[in-house]
Amino acid sequence: MDFLDFRLDMIWNYRELFIRGIGITLALTAVGYLGGFVLGLFVGMGKLSKKKWIYYPSKYYVDFFRGTPLLVQILLIHLALIPGIFGHSLGYFVSGALALVLNSAAYNAEIIRAGIQSIEKGQMEAARSLGMTQNVAMKNIILPQAFRRMVPPLGNELIALLKDSSLVTVIAANDLLYAGKVVAGASFRFWEPYLTVAILYLCLTFVFGKIISYVENRFSNSYVPTQRKKMFSSRR
């Protein structure tokens, strides 16, 4: 079996390809996540709007992007939407990042909507009774509290996005999975490149997981700074 003569030297020879792949995967994830967060904020608040012309587009947006496969969305955007608007492709990165932004915005919108709705009604009422407008109250009173409750699901979303970003391989984006594919194609060996890819994804999700649990710790307990659990404090 191939597995018995595992050729680490082969992977080492392609290290630059893998490193660049990691870079592209991280860049796509970062752009997708940040863009998806900002857009998701608007869409999520749109889903809470009483105005029908804001509510329905937000709702249909979420329904579409959660109800269709990301792979289909990537192909639609890369092969149809962008060429349709610009007359030519803008490269895999633009298409891939756009698909990830639009997709994760839909998931984030639901998280953000639920987070805002979880804040007691009395908070908005107290703010409004003090003369604050809806927007001032949302920005200063509701969102700061809601964000804390959103941290765990938003963290899950980040990990999911990191892994889902591998789907951009289908439009020949030079991401981490694509590096594996290239090596496999050149060497006709499959254990080494794909196992390497899997391990590298595992390392990335592990590091992200650590960062997320740090942030969760920081935000999930007391509002009082001195009473927060310290993550790295020595035990008494």
Place this chain on the structure above:
Amino acid sequence: MIKVQGLYKSFGELDVLKGIDYEVKEKEVICVIGPSGSGKSTFLRCINLLEDITAGDVFIDGVKVNDPKTDINEIRKDVGMVFQQFNLFPHMKVLDNITISPRKIRKMNPGEAEKLAHQLLKKVGLGDKANSYPEQLSGGQMQRVAIARALAMQPKVMLFDEPTSALDPEMVKEVLDVMKQLAVEGMTMVVVTHEMGFAREMGDRVLFMDQGIIVEEGTPAQVFNEPKNERTKAFLSKVL
């Protein structure tokens, strides 16, 4: 100061207020009593439009609150409200709870707002709590901060919705004392309360509400000592 005319309020099929007419004059302390579910909170919340009005009108200082042309935020600047559940902002220090509205809405400069906040905290007996967070306070302290927060907007009227009902008995007095002090200083107040002692002592007028209407109205002596309506008598015999 506050004029309520033919106020109706329904939640879907449920008629909660069925025609309320009342006028609150400047510097008056009005205490609203009545059984649970009689519409006391709803009445109060219609005054600053936390609930929208089904029919009728509310005027504050001659301005029609429920006029679509009225900017409700302008009205609310002048109408403070204190809630049963305090509703302090848990993510802000006491000081910021008090200064946020003066800063953001009255455009007061931060130094001035803080000075005002410290004055108000001293007034409610919490001069040393400016840098605490709400979760570090007792219920009575939280409610006193909530009163200071409302006062920081320098309102013309204060609405209180059962401000002591969520408190442990030993903390009721500290909150009532702050309210008494306000009343003595001439604040116009509408107080929904189950504290009959407070109503008797501080109320200029007492309203007894039941099933969405004002059943009886008068001075505390009239309402408590010589109630005319059978429903008032029945209610008072239960709570006194």
